[in-house]
Amino acid sequence: MSQAPVVRLQNVTKVIGKRTIIDRVSFEVRPGEVFGFLGPNGSGKTTTIRMIVGLMGMSSGDIHIGTHSVRTEFPKAIVQVGAIVENPEMYKFLTGYQNLLHYARMNPSITKERIQEVIELVGLQDRIHDKVKKYSLGMRQRLGVAQAVMHRPKLLVLDEPTNGLDPAGIRELRDYLRRLAQDEGTAVLVSSHLLSEMELMCDRVAILQKGQIIDVRSIRGQDGDAATLEEVQFDVDHPDAALGIFEGSGRMVDGQLALSLDRAGIAAINRRLVEAGINVYGIHVKTKSLEDQFLEMTGSETIG
Numbered sequence: 667m668s669q670a671p672v673v674r675l676q677n678v679t680k681v682i683g684k685r686t687i688i689d690r691v692s693f694e695v696r697p698g699e700v701f702g703f704l705g706p707n708g709s710g711k712t713t714t715i716r717m718i719v720g721l722m723g724m725s726s727g728d729i730h731i732g733t734h735s736v737r738t739e740f741p742k743a744i745v746q747v748g749a750i751v752e753n754p755e756m757y758k759f760l761t762g763y764q765n766l767l768h769y770a771r772m773n774p775s776i777t778k779e780r781i782q783e784v785i786e787l788v789g790l791q792d793r794i795h796d797k798v799k800k801y802s803l804g805m806r807q808r809l810g811v812a813q814a815v816m817h818r819p820k821l822l823v824l825d826e827p828t829n830g831l832d833p834a835g836i837r838e839l840r841d842y843l844r845r846l847a848q849d850e851g852t853a854v855l856v857s858s859h860l861l862s863e864m865e866l867m868c869d870r871v872a873i874l875q876k877g878q879i880i881d882v883r884s885i886r887g888q889d890g891d892a893a894t895l896e897e898v899q900f901d902v903d904h905p906d907a908a909l910g911i912f913e914g915s916g917r918m919v920d921g922q923l924a925l926s927l928d929r930a931g932i933a934a935i936n937r938r939l940v941e942a943g944i945n946v947y948g949i950h951v952k953t954k955s956l957e958d959q960f961l962e963m964t965g966s967e968t969i970g
């Protein structure tokens with residue numbers, strides 16, 4: 667909790683014509699965290715990701731990458747990002763290695779040692795000198811990730827990276843994304859419409875529905891075990907002020923501040939509210955599995 671977020675969305679909104687496609691979306695991803703952006707098809711994941719990487723403008727709100735605003739300091743913000751949003755462009759008649767060399771030439775800070783490092787990171791060392799046209803989808807994706815992280819971005823963004831992968835490919839993707847987060851401290855943001863995949867891969871997930879974040883919660887404890895987290899509502903006299911303190915992790919439910927917390931978290935949040943001069947009249951704990959919540963909120967057809 668103490669580390670400054672790598673990416674921070676604050677009330678990001680996108681209006682197209684008369685439709686609000688993205689409605690006040692706020693969340694943050696911290697260094698070394700694999701963060702899932704989960705929602706049914708059409709909920710607005712791609713639109714949000716396109717705004718993060720500057721492929722689309724925001725109607726209101728802001729996104730910071732580190733300390734730089736995507737709105738007002740785009741060049742400084744985007745150099746800290748590696749992304750695969752559409753299919754990565756690869757030269758199929760070149761080898762994987764030649765493709766990486768080609769991209770490395772555009773950035774003088776990328777050394778041969780770094781290229782070797784990213785190849786090992788994504789586990790492509792045995793096939794890197796084969797032509798890309800011989801690669802499976804999973805291998806092409808690894809090459810795409812290797813290319814996206816060569817310049818050591820603080821944030822890696824992948825839109826629906828599990829699409830088309832078989833279970834083994836998904837497991838491999840999970841393993842190397844976790845390695846990247848742990849070894850290099852990269853913050854990883856991945857979108858998916860499949861809860862089962864997000865649960866395997868992510869530390870935390872935000873659930874998006876109809877352009878709104880309806881939940882942000884942790885999936886793993888620091889030791890890698892599933893954390894026992896609960897939805898906790900704080901009945902307070904100034905809910906808006908309380909929400910302001912926990913922007914990014916808190917949300918408003920029935921006029922009350924709601925957060926996903928473990929037992930220690932409940933006590934800590936209560937203390938912070940009181941210290942901020944906010945009166946707490948009640949604390950309500952609701953235990954529900956992520957799957958239960960996701961089903962309830964978005965309908966069963968989207969569960970993988």
Ligand SMILES: Nc1ncnc2c1ncn2[C@@H]1O[C@H](COP(=O)(O)OP(=O)(O)OP(=O)(O)O)[C@@H](O)[C@H]1O
Pocket residue numbers: 682687705706707708709710711712713714859
């Ligand atoms: N340029 C656009 N003009 C109008 N509507 C748009 C535009 N782009 C996206 N939308 C609408 O915004 C909503 C969110 O789309 P988006 O592609 O972001 O969803 P998604 O969660 O990524 O879904 P999927 O997984 O199907 O790609 C959809 O209802 C879509 O029709």
